[in-house]
Amino acid sequence: MIIVCEPECRGTAHEKINSAFLYGVSLAYPEEKIVFFAEENHIAAMKDNFTRDKISLKNIEYRHFLLPEPPYERIAAYFQYYSLLKRIFGYAGDSGCCKMFFLSANSNNLYCIKKILTRYHQDIKCGVVMHGIVETIKIKPKFTDRLKIWPYIMWFKNALEYRSDLAVNYLMLSKRAYANLAAYIDGNLYRKFFYMDIPYIFDQEYVKELDPKRLIVATIGHGNPNRLIDFVNLLRNKLGGLAEKNFEIRVISDSTKRIEKKLKDETAVNCVSPRKRLTRDEMDFHSKDVDYFLFLYDRDSYELTSSGAFFDALHYKTPIITLRNPGIQYYNDLCGDIGYTRDTIDELADILVKLINQGNEKEKYDNFVKNIETLKETISIEKSFHKLRQLMEIESGNVSTEKG
The missing domain is CATH 3.40.50.2000 (Glycogen Phosphorylase B;)
Structure with missing residues (x-):
C-alpha cells in the first residue's frame, strides 16, 4: 500500500496537477493499493478531473480530513498539523504501509513529518513535492522583531536541513529547477532531490475554436x-x-x-x-x-x-x-x-x-x-511516471535514534 497526501490544497487549488500526480503514482505502482488523503472539496475536484480526462483509477481509495485554517505559518497550525499527520502516519503503520508521498509542503508540516518519522515510524519512506515555497530558501528572513520569531525560526531551508538523515526525498518540478537548486543547498542534502516535469494529463485530441476575425x-x-x-x-x-x-x-x-x-x-x-x-x-x-x-x-x-x-x-x-x-x-x-x-x-x-x-x-x-x-x-505523465518510483525507492540510510 502507498499513501498519498495533500496537506495544503483546498477545492480546485492545484487540482489539475495533483490529479496527474495521483495518476502517475497509479502508473508507477499498478499493483499497489493507493490511499489518498486530502481536503474533501479537493478530492471532489480531482474526481471531476479524472472524469473529464476519461481516466479510470481502479486502485485508489479516497479519505478526507480537515486541514488547519490558513495561514499555515501560524504556531497553532504546527500543532494542528502534528495531530493530523500523526493520525495518518499511525494508519500507515497499522496498515503495513512503508511509502508515503506528500503533494506539497510548508515549514510546519515538513517539520511535523520529520519529527513523527523520528519518534515513531523510521521505517517509512517519504517523498515530498517542492512547489513555490522552495523559492524562499534563497534569502534568509531577517530577525527584527521578537514577536515575529516564529517565521524566522521556521524558514523553509531550516525545515529541509532538519534531520536530513531521514528517508525523506524531494521532487523538483523541472530539470532546470533541479540544476539551479545546487547553488542554494549543500551537496549532502542535494543528493536527496530528484526532478520531473510538472505532471499533467494532456488531451492530445483537444480542438481550439479560433475566430479568424478577432x-x-x-x-x-x-x-x-x-x-x-x-x-x-x-x-x-x-x-x-x-x-x-x-x-x-x-x-x-x-x-x-x-x-x-x-x-x-x-x-x-x-x-x-x-x-x-x-x-x-x-x-x-x-x-x-x-x-x-x-x-x-x-x-x-x-x-x-x-x-x-x-x-x-x-x-x-x-x-x-x-x-x-x-x-x-x-x-x-x-x-x-x-x-x-x-x-x-x-x-x-x-x-x-x-x-x-x-x-x-x-x-x-x-x-x-x-x-x-x-x-x-x-x-506527458505517461512518459515521466517512472520518476515517481525512483523518488520512492530510497534507502533509509543511517537513521539516527535521536528524538525530534
Missing part, C-alpha cells in the same frame, strides 16, 4: 497585475486606442481590484473572473478561443519551480507571448519555438501591434502549435 490574448493564473496594466497602457498608446480594434485581452482566473480599477474603462480588457477562482470547466470555456497566452513574469521568477499556468497553455494548444524567462525558455528550447519571446514589454507590444494590424502568419502559428503538440508528448 485576436484574443489572455493571461492565466496569478501573473503580474501591475505589469499587465503597464502593458495595456503601452499597447493603447502604440495603437492610438484599443476600442475600435478586433482585439481582446482576457484576464482568466484571479484578477485583482487594481486591474479592475485601472482598466475598467478599457473595453478591450475582459476580466472574466473578478476576484474569484474559476472552475476547470469555466477555464476550459474561456480558453478555447484564445490565440495566445501572455506571460509577463519577472526574469528571475520560477528559478526553483515551474509555472502551472504555462502547462495550462500547453494543454489548450495555445502559443505564448512572453517576456524572456528561463523557466519558460527551458521548455521553449526542448522542441522548438512555441511562441514569441522578447526582453521587454515594449517589444511584446510591438509583436501585438503587428498581429492586430496584419493578423497571424498562418505558417508560423501552425508551427508553434505543432511544436506544442510535440512538447506535450515529450513531457
Whole structure:
C-alpha cells in the first residue's frame, strides 16, 4: 500500500496537477493499493478531473480530513498539523504501509513529518513535492522583531536541513529547477532531490475554436497585475486606442481590484473572473478561443519551480507571448519555438501591434502549435511516471535514534 497526501490544497487549488500526480503514482505502482488523503472539496475536484480526462483509477481509495485554517505559518497550525499527520502516519503503520508521498509542503508540516518519522515510524519512506515555497530558501528572513520569531525560526531551508538523515526525498518540478537548486543547498542534502516535469494529463485530441476575425490574448493564473496594466497602457498608446480594434485581452482566473480599477474603462480588457477562482470547466470555456497566452513574469521568477499556468497553455494548444524567462525558455528550447519571446514589454507590444494590424502568419502559428503538440508528448505523465518510483525507492540510510 502507498499513501498519498495533500496537506495544503483546498477545492480546485492545484487540482489539475495533483490529479496527474495521483495518476502517475497509479502508473508507477499498478499493483499497489493507493490511499489518498486530502481536503474533501479537493478530492471532489480531482474526481471531476479524472472524469473529464476519461481516466479510470481502479486502485485508489479516497479519505478526507480537515486541514488547519490558513495561514499555515501560524504556531497553532504546527500543532494542528502534528495531530493530523500523526493520525495518518499511525494508519500507515497499522496498515503495513512503508511509502508515503506528500503533494506539497510548508515549514510546519515538513517539520511535523520529520519529527513523527523520528519518534515513531523510521521505517517509512517519504517523498515530498517542492512547489513555490522552495523559492524562499534563497534569502534568509531577517530577525527584527521578537514577536515575529516564529517565521524566522521556521524558514523553509531550516525545515529541509532538519534531520536530513531521514528517508525523506524531494521532487523538483523541472530539470532546470533541479540544476539551479545546487547553488542554494549543500551537496549532502542535494543528493536527496530528484526532478520531473510538472505532471499533467494532456488531451492530445483537444480542438481550439479560433475566430479568424478577432485576436484574443489572455493571461492565466496569478501573473503580474501591475505589469499587465503597464502593458495595456503601452499597447493603447502604440495603437492610438484599443476600442475600435478586433482585439481582446482576457484576464482568466484571479484578477485583482487594481486591474479592475485601472482598466475598467478599457473595453478591450475582459476580466472574466473578478476576484474569484474559476472552475476547470469555466477555464476550459474561456480558453478555447484564445490565440495566445501572455506571460509577463519577472526574469528571475520560477528559478526553483515551474509555472502551472504555462502547462495550462500547453494543454489548450495555445502559443505564448512572453517576456524572456528561463523557466519558460527551458521548455521553449526542448522542441522548438512555441511562441514569441522578447526582453521587454515594449517589444511584446510591438509583436501585438503587428498581429492586430496584419493578423497571424498562418505558417508560423501552425508551427508553434505543432511544436506544442510535440512538447506535450515529450513531457506527458505517461512518459515521466517512472520518476515517481525512483523518488520512492530510497534507502533509509543511517537513521539516527535521536528524538525530534
